[in-house]
Amino acid sequence: MSESHQSAACRLPSKGHAGDISPADVYREVMQNPDARLVDVRTEPEWMFSGTADLSAVGNRLILLSWRLFPNFEQNGPFMEQFSRQVTNKNAPVYFMCKTGGRSSEAAAAATAAGYTACYNVAGGFEGNPNEAGQRGRLSGWKAEGLPWRQA
Secondary structure, three states: OOOHHHHHHOOOOOOOOOEEEEEHHHHHHHHOOOOOOOOOOOOHHHHHHHHHEEHHHHHHOOOOOOOOOOOOOOOOOOHHHHHHOOOOOOOOEEEEEEEOHHHHHHHHHHHHOOOOOOEEOOOOOOOOOOOOOOOOOOOOOOOOOOOEEOOO
């Protein structure tokens, strides 16, 4: 486990997974560790309209896999089956990200329960909480930290 993993996991309480980790620490980890995976668990409309993390500069691949399905937000029943086909190394670090951190925490806990040993929730998610004007992506999350992303 890298130093950033240790500090993040020790700082924050576990919710059935290895802990919460900042978007900047996640980006650093996927740059340094080719086995690390970032899994965006939002819905397809969220990916299309809000954008997605861009890992092309680090040579890593973003996994898009919905934890809940649009439009009713029901649980994606085959999520773990779909996930395990894409992430085969149960000991590699896996970072789960959603809009603000709720769904991704649930997905990280499910993967941990399925035997994955290093599942983390991306704190603040992709867009984070809204500011006073109701705008997301400015206070916390991947966008607010100025990390690479792209619009669909």
